[in-house]
Amino acid sequence: MQQLIAAALASACLVAAQDAPRPKNTYHSSGGASTAQRIVSPEVRSDRTIVFRLRAPEASKVTLSFSGAKPMSRDESGVWSATIGPVAPEIYQYNFVVDGVRMLDPGNPHLKNGRTPDASIVEVPGDPPRFDELQAVPHGALQIRTYLSTALHKPRHLYVYTPPEYDVERSRRFPVLYLRHGSGDTEENWSDTGRAGIILDNLLAQHKAVPMLIVMPNGDTDGTWAGGSSPDGMELLTRELLTDIIPMIDRTYRVAPGRENRAITGLSMGGGQAFTMGLKHLDLFAWVGEFSSGLVSDNEFHLDRYLPGFLDRPDEVNRQLKLLFLSCGTEDPRYFGQLDLADTLKQHQIRYVWYPTPGVHEWKVWRHALAEFAQKVFQETH
Numbered sequence: 001m002q003q004l005i006a007a008a009l010a011s012a013c014l015v016a017a018q019d020a021p022r023p024k025n026t027y028h029s030s031g032g033a034s035t036a037q038r039i040v041s042p043e044v045r046s047d048r049t050i051v052f053r054l055r056a057p058e059a060s061k062v063t064l065s066f067s068g069a070k071p072m073s074r075d076e077s078g079v080w081s082a083t084i085g086p087v088a089p090e091i092y093q094y095n096f097v098v099d100g101v102r103m104l105d106p107g108n109p110h111l112k113n114g115r116t117p118d119a120s121i122v123e124v125p126g127d128p129p130r131f132d133e134l135q136a137v138p139h140g141a142l143q144i145r146t147y148l149s150t151a152l153h154k155p156r157h158l159y160v161y162t163p164p165e166y167d168v169e170r171s172r173r174f175p176v177l178y179l180r181h182g183s184g185d186t187e188e189n190w191s192d193t194g195r196a197g198i199i200l201d202n203l204l205a206q207h208k209a210v211p212m213l214i215v216m217p218n219g220d221t222d223g224t225w226a227g228g229s230s231p232d233g234m235e236l237l238t239r240e241l242l243t244d245i246i247p248m249i250d251r252t253y254r255v256a257p258g259r260e261n262r263a264i265t266g267l268s269m270g271g272g273q274a275f276t277m278g279l280k281h282l283d284l285f286a287w288v289g290e291f292s293s294g295l296v297s298d299n300e301f302h303l304d305r306y307l308p309g310f311l312d313r314p315d316e317v318n319r320q321l322k323l324l325f326l327s328c329g330t331e332d333p334r335y336f337g338q339l340d341l342a343d344t345l346k347q348h349q350i351r352y353v354w355y356p357t358p359g360v361h362e363w364k365v366w367r368h369a370l371a372e373f374a375q376k377v378f379q380e381t382h
Helices: 002-019 033-037 164-168 196-205 231-252 269-280 314-320 335-347 363-376
Strands: 050-055 062-065 069-071 079-084 091-098 101-103 120-123 141-149 154-162 176-180 213-217 262-266 287-291 323-329 353-357
Touching (some): 050 091, 154 196, 154 231, 164 196, 176 231, 196 213, 196 363, 213 231, 231 269, 262 269, 269 287, 287 363, 323 335, 323 363, 335 353, 353 363
Parallel strands (some): 323 353
Antiparallel strands (some): 062 069, 091 101, 141 154, 154 213
């Protein structure tokens, strides 16, 4: 009986709602304010100039931060703009400074990702496509792996690039490059902003590199500078690499055995990690590199403090190392510290390869460095 009453009440309410007058439809699908206000920023033109725009009608001063500060001008609708270039086909990062406050470009979804996005990214394409741009070649795959870090007592993630050959040549085993990121970045940055997989795809298509896996782990312990750069932080990360990461990769993927099939490098903070981890464990790594490391560039850096006895046995080191690779941007403040490190190695007759490239402490430098490093590793053994 109660169910019948409830049904009758519901039906009565529905009829009353249908009979009640409804508001007039005022929706208009085109020509609205949202369409009129949409702006394009950045606009990369065919002549390689770039136009940056920002709607900020209440602002009194807006500056573009792009390789220095550049003033922007305001039109009658409150849109500020600035044009730069032409510039070389490359990756660039920038910000707006609005009345003294730095901000990202709200019209641009491409960010310098990391723990805290701090810059917008714009790329000027090459013709033909650059070495770090998507090309019509076979492509590898990118996987995300989760593991439990016994050193840090928590789950962590890493990215793994497998080359196109991995899915085709089922009986083949592949060497592995362990690639570490910089301070403020995460395990995704080398594959995202750094384009590591795309760079390798293009090199492989040109037969300039050996097919390899690239493992990109998280390079700090707690999101702070100390978590990736202090002696304690690096010790924890070394334990994680040796105890958790390398064994997981070895049992999960078709990995070629032996130290000759294992390389390690990284940028900035990760470069310091790779340099010390690799050279402390030459039983595991035959190919070691660093890009723009602040640790080894510091004027108080003493190699024998981090690697006791390393400089005293050049014959043994040269026999074990297939490659020791140093790279830095020529306008980076760390550049002269890198030259000091190279001088120290030379004085102690330890062989190395020095690869400077134009630029500051930025991704275009590290993309070039990775491309050069990738062409050198594993060549003797494959």
